[in-house]
Structure formats: structure tokens, C-alpha cells
Amino acid sequence: MSAIATSAALWVIAWQAILTRKGIDIQAAVALDSARARLDSQAPDVVVQLEDPCWPPLAWSHMGMPVSPWPHGYIWHFPEKEHERIVLQAEVIVRHFHSGHLEVTFGGEDKVDDHDGRTRPARSVLLADEDGEHRVLLYRDFTIKELAENYRAQQDGRPLPHRVQGTITVHDGRDNGVTDTWSLDLTGSPVQPHESRDGAWIVVPDHLTDGSGLRALAYERRPARRRTYWISRQDGLELPAPRYTS
Structure with missing residues (x-):
């Protein structure tokens, strides 16, 4: 009987410890939520939007930014012309509604500034207007062979291997603040096999209902935001996410 009483007492003590720990966890989670x-x-109000990509896709140029599409009905015969190149590009708009300074960083090699028409990696900018915006191009050129690989992957239900990718990162410089990051992704299969010629590829024709071939491309006009909360940005200390235990 004594052994049973002792065992019951131990269970009561253990259960009280669990409840106490649970209460502490909940309090910590509530504090983190707060x-x-x-x-x-206090975070700046920023919107990142990807405009519809350029269609038809443009021809790559050694002179810098492409200026025109391939001629209508142009045919790429493999393997002779499989290394000719097409550009996938879309304009990215960063709009802010903030009365202070904002630092905007453009990450990835697939993003270029478009102030003077020359191809170059976009640089970090500081926005200081009451309301304002900044525009850059998400841009990359691909061989027709690479885009043909995208087409085959799409037909097989596999992830498309060739993509234009980059990031937009925004913060207002506060040490105890937030950093917002948007991941940009543009891909698709803008070329398809010729209906009657083996080993030949053409640009996807315009769709009857859409009026263009943009349906062949995949992108998000409003990419999702990922927010990082800082205890101290300078020291690299992030505020952890709250955890509620059951």
C-alpha cells in the first residue's frame, strides 16, 4: 500500500512539473508573439510585383539588352541552331509607402538594372521618398536547346531545370527591426517542336483566347514575402518563432 501511495505521489509531482513547464512555454510563446x-x-509597407514577361521572347544580342524578338515563324533546326539564344525577362517593381529611408538589395546574377539599357547586375539602392518605386529587370538568356529541355521536362511532369531567379531584400536599417525578402522565379517552355519537321523548334504560337503565348511561361506576379525578425541585426540575433507545446 505504501509503494502504491509513493508511486501516485511521484505521478502527481511529475504532472505538476509538466503543467508548470507548459505554462512557461505558453508565456514565452505569447511574449514572442507580442x-x-x-x-x-513598425515594419515598412513594401510591395514587390512581377510584371508580365515580354512576349514574344526576345533574341539575345552581343550588344547588351535585347531589342527585338526573333522573326515571326523562325525555325531552329537541331543541332545546327540549338545554341542560338532567347531571352526571358520581366520587369520587377518595388513599391514602398514609407516616410523614411529603405535599403533595397537585388540578389542573384539574373537581375539587371535598366537605367541606361546596358546589361549589368542591379545594385543596392536607397529609397527615401514618401511614396516611391524602383524598377529592375529579371533577365537571363538561354540556348534553344536548354528551353527544349524545359519543354520535355514539362511534358514529363518534371521540374523545369532552366529558370531565371533572383531576390529582393528590403529593410529600414533599424537594428531591432525586420528584413523582408521576396524570391523571384521565371521559367517555362516558350519553344515547342515543329508540327511537321523532325528536329525543328519554333516559338510557341499565340493562344486564341489569351492573344499571346504567355501561358507557356510560369511566374508569380505577387511573390510571397519571407520576413526575418531581429533582436539585433548588427549582431545577427534573430527573434525565434513562438512554439506552442501540447
Whole structure:
């Protein structure tokens, strides 16, 4: 009987410890939620939008930015012309509604500035207007062979291997603040096999209902935002996400 009583007492003590720990976990989670809500309320209001890509896709040029599409009905015969190149590009708009300074960083080699028509990696910019925007191009050129590989992957239900990718990162410089990051992705299969010629490829024709071939491309006009909360940006200390235990 004594052994049973002792065992029951131990279970009671263990259960009380669990409840106490659970209460502490909940309090910590609530505190973290409160801290994140405060940082959310102080975060700059920024919108990143990807415009519809250029269609028809443009021909690559040694002179810098492409200026025109391939001629209508142009045919690429493999393997003779499989290394000719097409450009996939779309304009990215960063709009902000903020009364202070913002630092905007453009990450990835597939993003270029378009101020003077020359191809170059986009640089970090500082936005200081009450309301304003900045525009860059998400841009990359591919061989027709690479885009043919995208077409075959799409037909097989596999991920498309060739893509234009980059990131937009925005923060207002506060040490105890937030950093917002948007991942950009543009891909698709803008070329398809010729209906009657083996080993020949053409640009996807315009769709009857859409009026263009943009349906052949895959992209998100409003990419999802990923927010990082900082205890101290300078020291690299992130605010952890709250965890509720059951």
C-alpha cells in the first residue's frame, strides 16, 4: 500500500512539473508573439510585383539588352541552331509607402538594372521618398536547346531545370527591426517542336483566347514575402518563432 501511495505521489509531482513547464512555454510563446506583432506594426509597407514577361521572347544580342524578338515563324533546326539564344525577362517593381529611408538589395546574377539599357547586375539602392518605386529587370538568356529541355521536362511532369531567379531584400536599417525578402522565379517552355519537321523548334504560337503565348511561361506576379525578425541585426540575433507545446 505504501509503494502504491509513493508511486501516485511521484505521478502527481511529475504532472505538476509538466503543467508548470507548459505554462512557461505558453508565456514565452505569447511574449514572442507580442514582440513580433510590435515589429510588424513598425515594419515598412513594401510591395514587390512581377510584371508580365515580354512576349514574344526576345533574341539575345552581343550588344547588351535585347531589342527585338526573333522573326515571326523562325525555325531552329537541331543541332545546327540549338545554341542560338532567347531571352526571358520581366520587369520587377518595388513599391514602398514609407516616410523614411529603405535599403533595397537585388540578389542573384539574373537581375539587371535598366537605367541606361546596358546589361549589368542591379545594385543596392536607397529609397527615401514618401511614396516611391524602383524598377529592375529579371533577365537571363538561354540556348534553344536548354528551353527544349524545359519543354520535355514539362511534358514529363518534371521540374523545369532552366529558370531565371533572383531576390529582393528590403529593410529600414533599424537594428531591432525586420528584413523582408521576396524570391523571384521565371521559367517555362516558350519553344515547342515543329508540327511537321523532325528536329525543328519554333516559338510557341499565340493562344486564341489569351492573344499571346504567355501561358507557356510560369511566374508569380505577387511573390510571397519571407520576413526575418531581429533582436539585433548588427549582431545577427534573430527573434525565434513562438512554439506552442501540447
